[in-house]
Amino acid sequence: MAADAQHVVWFEEITRHDVARVGGKNASLGEMVGNLAAKGVKVPPGFATTAEAYWRFIDSNGLRATMADALAELEAGGLSLAEAGQTIRRAILRGSWSPEMADAITSAYRDLCRRLGKAEADVAVRSSATAEDLPDASFAGQQETYLNIRGEQALLEACRRCYASLFTDRAISYRKAKGFDHMKVALSVGVQSMARSDIGGAGVMFSIDTETGFDKVVLINAAWGLGENVVQGAVDPDEYLTFKPFLFDAALSPIVEKKRGDKAVKMIYASDGDHPTRNVPTSKAERAAFVLSDQDILTLSRWACVIENHYGQPMDMEWAKDGETGELFIVQARPETVQSRREANALKTYRIKSKGRKIVSGLAIGDAVVAGKVCVIESARDIARFVDGSILVTQTTDPDWVPIMKRAAAIITDHGGRTSHAAIVSRELGLPAIVGAGDATHVLHDEQLVTVSCAEGDLGFVYEGVADYETEGLDLAAIPTTRTKIMLNLADPAAAFRWWRIPADGVGLARMEFVINNHIKIHPMALVHYDTLKNEDAKSSIAQLTFGYEDKTEYFVDRLAHALARIAASRHPAPVIVRMSDFKTNEYANLIGGAEFEPKEENPMLGFRGASRYYSPRYREGFALECRAIRRVREQMGFKNIIVMIPFCRSTKEADRVLEVMAANGLKRGNDGLQVYVMCEIPSNVILAKAFAERFDGFSIGSNDLTQLTLGVDRDSTDLANLFDEQDEAVKWMIQTVIAEARKAGAKVGLCGQAPSDHPEFAEFLVACGIDSMSVTPDSFIAAKRHVAAAEDAEIEMKIK
Known part of the structure; x- marks a missing residue:
């Protein structure tokens, strides 16, 4: 040598x-x-x-x-x-x-x-x-x-x-x-x-989602200048996610997320020999722009797949873009050592052995137990004082609270029910939460050591001190298989990947309105008619949120499409049923710019909502934006597993009008494999089930609204709470009837709701009726799966006898 x-x-x-x-x-x-x-x-x-x-x-x-x-x-x-x-x-x-x-x-x-x-x-x-x-x-x-x-x-x-x-x-x-x-x-x-990335850009890339270990995506972070700022966490970078299975299809652009970071500084060359690089502020134009073009994102993602395949394991890579030539380079590649080594099949159950004095109680969300210190935040203005890893205690939450909710160990709210913002977000983040606790912000105090238990049934409890509890690992491979499909209810795209390991049969309900409320925040009609808005405050807020979008409506379509793509990616190729927007008028009015476009109604629950909006001159242009987003996800990104669902469709005439409007917007039932379902939540959907089945490919029973309208009971009324019962004989007749009619017509039929996981006898009833699927929140999946498996086993035994 x-x-x-x-x-x-x-x-x-x-x-x-x-x-x-x-x-x-x-x-x-x-x-x-x-x-x-x-x-x-x-x-x-x-x-x-x-x-x-x-x-x-x-x-x-x-x-x-x-x-x-x-x-x-x-x-x-x-x-x-x-x-x-x-x-x-x-x-x-x-x-x-x-x-x-x-x-x-x-x-x-x-x-x-x-x-x-x-x-x-x-x-x-x-x-x-x-x-x-x-x-x-x-x-x-x-x-x-x-x-x-x-x-x-x-x-x-x-x-x-x-x-x-x-x-x-x-x-x-x-x-x-x-x-x-x-x-x-x-x-x-x-x-x-x-590579001259000092005048270009650079960053890091993983062939796996670093938060959840989801192995079907590539994650890319990007900033202007040399890559050290991204590696060291010194800058808030752009973030891109791509879906691996579609990357090598030249006809598709499977970018499921593009999040623009503020990229406040960039590292460039310096002439000082002792300090050959230095940080300088970025320009307004640089902060507003994405570092990488879509083509660059796809090229890097394909390289990530090639590198991962060659090494046979998830990889952590650094890349650079030469600002002189426009060329991309990989400058480092190493094995990813955190998520790829996690135990793939483990979930946990919790059991309280001994506990301190009960301080507060409310509705339990999730089934976990957490001990920690309390951090009381009464106003969104005080969010900055939240202590990471604490138990967040507040009156209520809205989208502004999501960043700190992600950093909390558990959540307790004074107000809210099982469908409140706090409940939905907590479920999807996998956090235990107690909602509707009443006086938690008055009884609990900062730095108080408590245990939050959501593992004792429908009610959750806050105990003084650190309780003695044990956890049991569940092997996902040991979860029973069922003939009846068990699907997930998802709303928050940010949390969708968290549940990828659960052997669910798809997403039975993805709520578009939750995405609009949390990730878009602007009324779609305010974007369509931005130039003529009368409310200057709303106009200013919209201008700020849509910064970088020349066409304001593109902001809505782009963000909605990427959000839905994340949810679709999490379960692909299993079906993902996306319910088109189902806000009530008072909820729409609360969106930025919404007050100018919504009528005042005495009873929004039974008012201008669901299907009636889609063909109305009041909202038709807004619905067109929703359709554009669905088309983008299916046609440009490739997620043909998305099924569209129409909510609150009162009559067959209304069904025909909605399908006509959808077709005019490029979403024709049957074309390119597009299926369209209808929510079954109004007695007319049951009475005319045969006629609805001629127009739609499937039914999804919304048991909450169907119960409410069958029994004439406001589900949110405290005085009538004892009358609201999804297992009432009248409600069960409705469910049994629509299942039978759907099966005769060859249409799919499922149910969205918690009852199958909360009540084994209700799961048994649905199995006996021959339902195709049930859709539950992720934290209820295992309970629902077990109840259905037991019901199917009992049915088989009965047949044998």
């Missing part, structure tokens, strides 16, 4: 099996250069110093004893972590290069400059430890990277600083926690041509 080859090796000569020689990071770069270039993946050229070069540097400067002594003193308590690290780093930085090593590095640099056609190429100098990027230890961010290094002397200095960074305080701590011997880990330095 030539002397140079002992110290320096080119990327194309390296494979992933060379970790001991050049560290995980450089081994991976070499692997991609050698194997993935032919598949279109671009990696900037470069070379790596070897582990042997590191030890040669350490030994030629007599540093082993210094390092060993400092580490021994750290272990014995004679030196603090900071002192030990500083001692070793200072010694390395004082070391000098032997002529042989200096010549090997500078000669390789000159060769790289010749390859690039530059007198002095600017390079990235990256640390790559020989115990790095392993399946169970990423070592990400433990050592340093130096960007915009130009010239031989600057390169040698950067290499020395990389060696020193092997002993940063965080690197020493990480190796100790992972059980690595400090004196057996070497450092390789990767020297790589810089």
Whole structure:
């Protein structure tokens, strides 16, 4: 082996099996250069110093004893972590290069400059430890990277600083926690041509969703300038999500999310030799624009799939876009080590063994138990004082509260029922919540230690102190199979991926109005007629929310389409039934700009809602935007698994008018496999079930509204609460009748509601009627599945007897 080859090796000569020689990071770069270039993946050229070069540097400067002594003193308590690290780093930085090593590095640099056609190429100098990027230890961010290094002397200095960074305080701590011997880990330095992302953009990419482990998406973060700001979390980046199964179909653009970050600063080249990069503020135009075009997003996502397939595991990658040439590059790839190692089939059940005094009670949402400190927030104005990981206690919540709800351990509200904002969001975030507690904000106080229990039935309790409880892991593979399909009710796209591991048969109800209320917030007619709006405050709010959209209606279509695509992606290829908007007039009026377009009604529950809006001049243009969004999700993104559902359709004449309007907007039943369902929530839907079945492909029984209208009981009336019963004989007759008529007509029929999970006898009744599916909230899925399995088993036994 030539002397140079002992110290320096080119990327194309390296494979992933060379970790001991050049560290995980450089081994991976070499692997991609050698194997993935032919598949279109671009990696900037470069070379790596070897582990042997590191030890040669350490030994030629007599540093082993210094390092060993400092580490021994750290272990014995004679030196603090900071002192030990500083001692070793200072010694390395004082070391000098032997002529042989200096010549090997500078000669390789000159060769790289010749390859690039530059007198002095600017390079990235990256640390790559020989115990790095392993399946169970990423070592990400433990050592340093130096960007915009130009010239031989600057390169040698950067290499020395990389060696020193092997002993940063965080690197020493990480190796100790992972059980690595400090004196057996070497450092390789990767020297790589810089993509001019200082005038372009850069970021990170994962071939898996980092929050949930959902394995069918690619997640990309992007910011202007060099990528270090994204890696270090110093900037709020753009975020893009793409759906892997559709990426290689050239006719589709499966980008399921595009979230614009504020990207307040960007890292650019600097002329200071000691500080070759610096951060500067971004322009208003940069903050308003997306860093990547749709084509760039799709290209990077395809590369992520190619890289993941080659390595056979989820990957964490860094990318850069050259602002001069527009070229994209992968500059790093390592195994993803968090979500990909989670136990895939585990869910938990909870049981309280002993507890303190009961302080507060209300309706239980979810089935978990959490202990923690209380944080009382009475007004949205005070959201900033919320303490992460606390139990949020407040009067009620609305969309403004979602950011801190995601950071809470549990939620308690004074007001609200099972369909309140707090209840819906908590279910989908997997958080235990107690809603309608009455006086929680008065009884509980900040930093009070309590236990929230939602594992004891319909009522949830807050106990003083930390209760003694136990958890039991559930193996998803052991959940019984059923003939009856059990589907999920979902509303919040942000939480849809959380439940991907549950073996559900699809989404039985995706509520469009929840998406509009939480993710769009603007009345669609206010966007259609933005120029003539009378309310200046509303106009100002709309201008702010739609910043970057020349066409205000495109804001609605774009955000709705991406939100629905997330939900569709979470269950693909299983069906996802999207209910078109079903706000009441008072709810529509509360959307920004909505008051100008909504009539005042005495009884909105029975007023201008559902199907009646879609063909009305009052809302027809708004419904057209909803149809545009559905078409985009199905036709451009590829989610043909979306089924459209029409709510509150009072008559067959109304059904015909709605289907006609849909067809005029490009959604014709039967075309391109489009199915259209109708909600069965009005007695006329049951009475004329045969006629409705001729017009629709399926029914979804909305048991709450059907009960309300069958019995003439307001479901929200406290005085009549004892009369509202989904298992009343009249309601059961309605359900049994529509199921029978649907089956005769060959139409699908399902039910959306909690009753099958709360009441085993109701699940048994539905199974006996021959229902096709039941749709429940994710936290109720296992209970519903078990109840249905038991009912089906009992039915089989009866037939045998």
